[in-house]
Amino acid sequence: MHYVSVEGLTKSYGINPLFSNISFHINEGDKVALIARNGVGKSTLLRILAGQETADEGKCWINKEVTVALFEQEPQFNEDKSVLENIFHLEHPIITAIRAYEAAAESEDGHQIAEAISRMDELGAWDFEAKVKQILGKLNIHHLQNPVKSLSGGQRKRVALAKTLIDIGFEHKHTLLMMDEPTNHLDVEMIEWLEHYLNAENITLLLVTHDRYFLDAVCDEIWELERENMYVYKGDYENYIEKKAARIESEQASIDKARNQYRKELEWMRKQPKARTTKSKSRQDNFYEVEARAKQKMEDAKLQLEVKMSRLGGKVVEMKKVYKSYGDLPILKGFDYTFSKGERVGVIGKNGVGKSTFLNIIQQLETADSGKINIGDTVIFGNFSQQGLQIKEDLRVIEYVKTFAESFPLAKGGSLSAAQFLELFLFPPDKQYTYLSSLSGGEKKRLQLLTILFRNPNFLILDEPTNDLDLPTLAVLENFLSDYQGCVMIVSHDRYFMDRLVDHLFVFEGGGEVRDFPGNYTQYRIWQKEQEQTVAETSANQPDKKQQENNTTANEAVARKKMGFKEKREFELLEKELPALEKEKEQIAEQMSKGDLSFEEISKLSDRMVAITHELETKEMRWLELSEMQS
Template identity: 30%
Template sequence: MVATLAALEGVSKSWGTRTVIDDVTIGLTERARVGVVGRNGGGKSTLLQLFGRRVAPDTGRVVHAGGMRVGMLTQADDLPLGVPIRELVVGDLPEHAWAGDPRARDVLDGLFGGVAAFAALDRDSSGLSGGERRRVALARLLLGDDHLILLDEPTNHLDVEGVAWLARHLRARRGAFAVVTHDRWFLDEVCDRTWEVVDGAVHEFEGGYSAYVLARAERARQAASEEAKRQNLIRKELAWLRRGAPARTSKPKFRIAAADALIADEPPPRDDVELVAFASARLGKTVLEIEDGTVDVPGRTLLDRVTWRLGPGDRVGVVGVNGAGKSTLLRVLAQQHPLSAGRLVVGKTIRVAYLSQEAAELPPDLRVIEAVEEVKPVVDLGKGREQSAAQLLERLGFGRDRQWTPVTDLSGGERRRLQLLRLLMTEPNVLLLDEPTNDLDTDTLSGLEDLLDGFAGTLVAVSHDRYFLERVCGSVWALLGDQGIRHLPGGVDEYLERRAGLEAAADAAVAAAAAPASARAAGDNREARKELTRIERRLDRLGQREAELHAALAAAATDHEQLQTLDNELRGLVAERAELEERWLELSVG
């Protein structure tokens, strides 16, 4: 029998006047591999916080199995300030302990580029970027010994390789987990069950994201069939009423009541996010071309003498390691970053819309509807159809009450939607999208992809979202960190293969450079390995003796002479351990 680690029993939770979890009873077992999906602001993060006892329920109770340890990754990446990174991730463990642990090596390889790179970190948690904070918080969680881990958007700030590594790590993990994420490829890779949080309820589906979509489609089909039957009954009732004499007998009154009941019981329409396909100007033969271009940023060259041409209707995805220059490449195309050499050719008829990661284009001093009307109060959709800014906002999920919200009070997903709407109202024929899926829920992502299906212009998207890239883009190009840009006919899979090949080649080069030049050097290596083994055995014995001394110190608390003797021995052991650990590190690195 599979044990339950944590459960909600009749739990409700409200924020202000809005109930996000309403009388929910659901549990996580010791084998749980659960993905949590739903609209932005719909209660996904609250659900995880309730399971982790980070927030208290308004009603009901949260039950944890006895002795169960639970760890949580929040979107805020709450880290104490001023603490060394190594201390945050591995605590006070000696270096030989964590550097020799296969599980720790896997995490440090996946998130920091290897044990050596992590060991070289001498910074503390102050001043870390968002991506660095996420990696530190994630490593800290994954190296713990929790029975259950709760992950809220763990793929944020990770590149394609980082997401692929995290998926492998979680698949191999023995403990249970629940994950909130908008990354649909990731959900399919790691989850065998999906929870949808909607209207305060939690609906369970077997399988990952693809299975969830199929199940939801089947549920919608059945609902449509039931609705068709309901409407047919309504039509029959109303037709009978028109033929009858409602005021003369009790029977028509009964039938009127039956019809009213049918109509009153009609379920409300689903508040789907509907994105509008705007008109675009015709593109000429030339769109955007970089000819023999060099792109520099302070201290280094990102691209060197690159030629890259974008034609009319091209749909291009761009992937690459963090820092390779993907965002800068988009800024070059948007004429916001100059080429150091070469030239950028811009077609005469193009109108570019550039979506940055920062949402800096949004005016903070305006309300939502004012921010849209600032661009254009009315949009011509063709064939004599016009829609006002208010109507378009409603179609994008901003109700009348939400339209007067200050831009500064919007959630991340709402800010992203507002950005997209403002851009599309300019009627561009070239879209440059930098991580367009950030902060968007899966329903909004589907709407965005549907919109882009009908976009007649040229599209370039930088994204770590494999599902989005494969769904929207016709070709994939990569910045592999070698100052070039490469076309990848095999898409993201080919990118990961190439990156693995480059890392293997780099490791081989390092090994070759460090390879012994003679048999004497080989002998030295064998001696070093033997010495490492001796040191590790001695460190183990020292650890055992230290534990014994601490116990003896506690027992001899009133015997001052004995305390002094034990303390002297302990100081000697600590000093010896420090010397051995330093020698161990020299041998293992050398």
């Protein structure tokens, strides 16, 4: 089925053209990745297709049976409403049935409950409810009654993603899903689940992403916006790189040919008298076409990274028997490690296991409970944090850079002024006088990287550096880090970025345990799956007969027992109580992490944490029993 046809689409902002006279088609089942530099118009093109913006010229036809869903980088919510209200905002028969069931359960009216259950059965709403729970669970979305305005940036992004995936489940089966950087703020497990979900659902997709493994797993075609044109490449990212190189080589040969012709035609133009014959007038018109081709520039401005790294001495960082805990939550248990020159370490683990605390301890931004941390005299840390630019006032870009230094020393000798250094980072003179608040997310990331390298660090710590960076800039950053002579420590959900740069991993397994794995992320995942398979095979071959008998007895008892109204009510209350307990647990952990509590306060919070953990375990077991009865 034909979904979208675009012909001669053109869009500019002021005097800056984004794309000109581009045409393309999207058919049912297509999965296309759209890539380009920041500011070239990827997000604008998606908004035009979604009807949120209009093009300057051209036609955009969308099949009337197709619903267009857009997941944006900056999601829009009703801020005063809860997470639940924002996610389930559609007026749809299934939504209405679920709401009616909830209302009937609250009223405890047996007749209404029977009608509501009948309606849920009729619409197949139970199956969709299970799908919704899967989406919310995999994206770690709880506390559905909290107002959206209380959420962090990462939580907002995950709620918006859940809202989009649930919406397209309610909508007509013919849906074009457009996603703008969906993997930002997702951990690796969430990204892998999203890959599987998008493939399993057989969705027609137009995707903007910088995650190359995600791109390869989900898409089979790549569109690139470059110099106002669109280029189409079938296949994966590696094939795109090869085909693009061949295209550029061909275009460069064409330009060289045009330049030779231009020199000859220019000489003829200079010799011609002012009076033109028809024939010479035709040649004159052709001259301007040749001139335009000859003056094309194939080499776009590229981010250049050349730093004069401060000398790194023999002693880098030594960590001996380092312990760190927040109350009953251990972060490090006797961690021992000595860093060497040029070491490249990846740091991975689930959220909340202490990765950021570990990075802060190394930089002495936080203190350990015990142990020794010796930092070499020559070590200069460069901290690329998720917090982004730290600004006290809204300065112009050039003013902000000059607060660090007026000039920058180069690796090959000499120095650059702040303005010249900005140009290397793709900030032309007119952009240098833009206020920081007016910069895009990618531009702010570039400026943040610039200010870090301006200090000539020899130990780089990069916490999620790939968010908001375009693929060309990422490629240059990777090449720079590959040749970088100092130490590099990376926390990233971008598996391609991690695989290319790290030699080994610190795997935070929880409970203060840190595994030093000798390999990159993909090698670790292969090893992890092999371990899981071995454990599963061992369990299958040596079952615990007593446990098996107990499980069989319990399952038979549950199977014999049907869920009555009392159990249904208990089940619904548990679904409200569990998120509340989880929230309180998170709040206690947050309080304990501040480090400004007295011993008595820490003791009380620790006791409450133990009590909540025990209560959660009990209630979760009961929830599982009731859910088995329900199914």
